[in-house]
Amino acid sequence: MLSFDLKAALDWEVHKADPVRWVEDCGLLRDKAGNACQLDENQRAILNPANKRVILNCHRQWGKSTISSLLCFWRALFYERSLCLLVAPSLRQSSENFRKISDALETISPKPELDEENKLTLKFSNGSRIISLPGSQKTVRGFTAPDLIIIDEDAQADDELFGALLPMLTNSPDGRLILASTPWGCRGHFYKIWQEGGPEWLKIRVIAEENPRVRPEVLEEARKSPNGALWFRQEYCGEFVSDEFSLFDEARLKRAVSNDFEEVDAEDY
Numbered sequence: 001m002l003s004f005d006l007k008a009a010l011d012w013e014v015h016k017a018d019p020v021r022w023v024e025d026c027g028l029l030r031d032k033a034g035n036a037c038q039l040d041e042n043q044r045a046i047l048n049p050a051n052k053r054v055i056l057n058c059h060r061q062w063g064k065s066t067i068s069s070l071l072c073f074w075r076a077l078f079y080e081r082s083l084c085l086l087v088a089p090s091l092r093q094s095s096e097n098f099r100k101i102s103d104a105l106e107t108i109s110p111k112p113e114l115d116e117e118n119k120l121t122l123k124f125s126n127g128s129r130i131i132s133l134p135g136s137q138k139t140v141r142g143f144t145a146p147d148l149i150i151i152d153e154d155a156q157a158d159d160e161l162f163g164a165l166l167p168m169l170t171n172s173p174d175g176r177l178i179l180a181s182t183p184w185g186c187r188g189h190f191y192k193i194w195q196e197g198g199p200e201w202l203k204i205r206v207i208a209e210e211n212p213r214v215r216p217e218v219l220e221e222a223r224k225s226p227n228g229a230l231w232f233r234q235e236y237c238g239e240f241v242s243d244e245f246s247l248f249d250e251a252r253l254k255r256a257v258s259n260d261f262e263e264v265d266a267e268d269y
Contacts, residue, residue, distance in 0.1 A: 016078040019047040023070055028104055031213075042204050043067050046178065047074070051202045055193055056180040057238045058206035059214075064180040068150045069100040071178075075148050076128035077112060083128070085143060087165065088152040089135040095119065097152055098132035137164035145172040155184035155191065162189045183240045191240055208236040 015022035020039055023029055027036035029043075039047070046054055046067050058064055072084040086101075088094045098120055105111060105122075116123035120132045133139050135151070137160040149165055151157055169175040181190055193201060208214045208222075223232055233239040 012078075015074075019049070019071065019074040020044050022074055022078075023047065028070055029066070042206055045202060045204060047071055049176070052174070052176050053197075053201045054176070054178045054204065055190070055197060055201050056178065056204045056206075057183060057194060058180070058204070059208040059211070059236045059238060060182055062206050062211065065097050065152055066100055068152060068178065068180060069097055070104055072130045072148060072150065073101055073104050076122070076124055076130050077126075079128065079147065081127035082148070083143065083146040084130045084148040084150075085140070085146050085165070086130065086132045086150050086152070087135055087140060087157070087161070088132075089156045089158075091134040093152060094132040094134050098130075101130060101132075135161050137161045140164050143168055145169075146175060147172060148176045148178075150178045150180065153181050154179040155181040155188060157188075157190075159189050183234050183238060185234075186240045186242050194240070205238050207238050 010022070011025065015025065023039060024036075029037045029039060031037055042056075043063075045051060046056065047070070056064055068086065072086055075082050075084050086094065086097050088097055101122065102117075113125035114122060115125055122130045131143075135157045137158065140161065141164055146168055149168065151162070151165070154162075166177070169177060179190055179193065183191070183194075185191070194203065197203065208219055219236065222236055225232065230241045234241050
């Protein structure tokens with residue numbers, strides 16, 4: 001169980017029901033100068049427990065990893081024996097995401113009691129666990145009924161990884177799945193869900209030009225980058241673009257193909 005001192009330091013029942021209030025009341029979201037920030041509408045929607053399936057298409061450096069880490073922390077802190085899986089395509093990304101969770105822990109006073117703390121795992125005294133995993137279907141198998149799965153940079157994750165994670169939620173009716181990424185071409189499960197996912201998916205798109213935290217001169221520098229227009233459209237505008245060396249992209253091929261054929265009797269030829 002978590003200590004009484006920690007519960008006394010928080011508005012426990014209010015914060016348990018509302019992660020937005022918890023983040024803002026505790027000043028957990030801060031800018032680079034260390035000043036507390038208010039959550040914007042998209043950040044609030046990601047934190048909202050009512051949104052069980054979320055796909056986030058956002059520009060680089062928007063802060064998706066920070067919000068995802070805070071959500072893992074909130075779930076583990078307020079709900080005993082929770083299991084939160086924070087997955088990324090590489091071990092380096094997983095480690096960086098986990099560092100943000102550790103940083104958030106330091107902002108709570110008194111600090112929650114931990115039974116285990118290593119480079120990729122936190123186990124709270126209430127039995128909750130936050131586990132950061134590199135993105136391989138071999139490394140994620142074996143976990144049962146997680147309460148929260150977050151796949152960071154999901155567009156670059158293998159479809160086999162998504163296929164290994166999704167069935168884990170079968171016996172977790174309240175389990176949440178959040179896919180967060182910058183686009184990575186017109187391919188894979190991230191692209192397919194963004195294009196074809198049903199009403200069960202909350203789709204959030206954030207482009208750099210609409211983000212007041214992105215300075216205009218930074219955006220202009222990126223626009224003039226030698227990486228090219230397709231790179232800028234993908235990294236800063238949330239567009240799914242095909243390889244610039246492809247003669248035809250997938251969207252054009254789909255428009256060119258039709259299944260509406262009239263039956264022809266071979267004997268007529």
